[in-house]
Amino acid sequence: MKRIAVAQIQQESNTFNPRATEKADFAEYGWAIGEEVMRLYGATDELAGFSHLPEVLGEPVEWVGLVRAKELAGGPIADAVVDEIVTRIQRTLHAGPVDGVLLSLHGALASPTIPDVDGHILEKVREVIGPGIPLVATLDLHANITCTMIQAADVLVGYHTFPHIDHESCGRRATRALENLIRHGPTHHVSAIKIPQIVNAKGFATTGELMQSLYERLQRAEVCDGVLSASLFMAQPWLDVPDLGWTLYQAYRGEHAPLDEEAIADECWSKREFNARSLPNPESIVSEALQSPLAPFAVSEGHDATNSGAPGDSTRLLAAMLKTSWPGAGALTYCIDANAVQQAYSAGQGATLRLLVGGSR
Ligand SMILES: [Zn+2]
Known part of the structure; x- marks a missing residue:
């Protein structure tokens, strides 16, 4: 053995x-x-x-x-x-x-x-x-x-x-x-x-x-x-x-x-230049999403991807979205922030609250 x-x-x-x-x-x-x-x-x-x-x-x-x-x-x-x-x-x-x-x-x-x-x-x-x-x-x-x-x-x-x-x-x-x-x-x-x-x-x-x-x-x-x-x-x-x-x-x-x-x-x-392209910035993504006839519009926020080891608490896309009004539309975003989640739980269902989100990790 x-x-x-x-x-x-x-x-x-x-x-x-x-x-x-x-x-x-x-x-x-x-x-x-x-x-x-x-x-x-x-x-x-x-x-x-x-x-x-x-x-x-x-x-x-x-x-x-x-x-x-x-x-x-x-x-x-x-x-x-x-x-x-x-x-x-x-x-x-x-x-x-x-x-x-x-x-x-x-x-x-x-x-x-x-x-x-x-x-x-x-x-x-x-x-x-x-x-x-x-x-x-x-x-x-x-x-x-x-x-x-x-x-x-x-x-x-x-x-x-x-x-x-x-x-x-x-x-x-x-x-x-x-x-x-x-x-x-x-x-x-x-x-x-x-x-x-x-x-x-x-x-x-x-x-x-x-x-x-x-x-x-x-x-x-x-x-x-x-x-x-x-x-x-x-x-x-x-x-x-x-x-x-x-x-x-x-x-x-x-x-x-x-x-x-x-x-x-x-x-x-010989393959190194493949896919070497500049990536869109959050502002251009938001305007493209609002103009798109298709919905929903999904964005892979690669620069802050947790499956690549990033913290997952970037607010860059959120900041770009807040600069624009969204008549008749909404957005679901992703951000890791345990403290913000705790405050939301404390406020209770149906409550409205203002809080700082993101950048905590
Ligand atoms: Zn791998």
């Missing part, structure tokens, strides 16, 4: 959001330690993929749960939370030897003082397990890959879909890489090329004309014999950290990487 350490630490950090992400924010999505990691979350996303390891290895697995801390997107993770996670991971790994480590990470996790928390965690794991124990990590396709991550992990495996629908199969692909490393040792090659570009994520879906054929080639490359990972990471743009950019990453046995990295890098570079 193999003893395999497992952890999930995920958040897409938006370094433009001044509000730090605390332990309580992670707790809303489920914070687990020790055996709870697989018992409570072993049927979800990447961990569900990891749970196929016994059948891939052909023998039972004893899971050594480290930490499960997941949050979707938000301001940088507080340094104290990083310290707590790393301390727990190292303490658990020191308690007994393991045959391998599987980590489910995002790859765009930053703290106020550590721009590459994923690399930091991988380094801290490697520090305890030493060079001979296989360490495989899964990452979101919007990860920003660093040299620290590449050097600390044996293999990095990225999602192959955006919108992301392959969390479980990505976890399963990681078990295939880990099985290969356990059987044959870490004698594989890794090649990675940084493509110095960031793009507006819109239009870069892997099911769209722009990226589909490229991601299909990555998928075909990875199922070839001896290939442990063929991943392209289109770094998310709300991350102001050193060396931000796309990365093609390949891990393989044999003499040659499955894909020609220079050719793929050129192909990615």
Whole structure:
């Protein structure tokens, strides 16, 4: 029976959001330690993929749960939370030897003082397990890959879909890489090329004309014999950290990487101007909405999107709407402001009140 350490630490950090992400924010999505990691979350996303390891290895697995801390997107993770996670991971790994480590990470996790928390965690794991124990990590396709991550992990495996629908199969692909490393040792090659570009994520879906054929080639490359990972990471743009950019990453046995990295890098570079257009300002959106014969008129306020880690309390669109009269029309807007909600509850149903809204986060 193999003893395999497992952890999930995920958040897409938006370094433009001044509000730090605390332990309580992670707790809303489920914070687990020790055996709870697989018992409570072993049927979800990447961990569900990891749970196929016994059948891939052909023998039972004893899971050594480290930490499960997941949050979707938000301001940088507080340094104290990083310290707590790393301390727990190292303490658990020191308690007994393991045959391998599987980590489910995002790859765009930053703290106020550590721009590459994923690399930091991988380094801290490697520090305890030493060079001979296989360490495989899964990452979101919007990860920003660093040299620290590449050097600390044996293999990095990225999602192959955006919108992301392959969390479980990505976890399963990681078990295939880990099985290969356990059987044959870490004698594989890794090649990675940084493509110095960031793009507006819109239009870069892997099911769209722009990226589909490229991601299909990555998928075909990875199922070839001896290939442990063929991943392209289109770094998310709300991350102001050193060396931000796309990365093609390949891990393989044999003499040659499955894909020609220079050719793929050129192909990615040729797509960088796609969708590079100026976005409308709130005033022009309001006048367009009022003139439109169609209703309702929906606006995606991308600059303050909470699913990209923004605070969600901008009043820019609201301010533009208040400058105009709306005869016979109305608007439903979105703004996170717990204090304003509390005041509305206190005023009671049917009451009218004046209050300040927004900008509180
Ligand atoms: Zn993503």
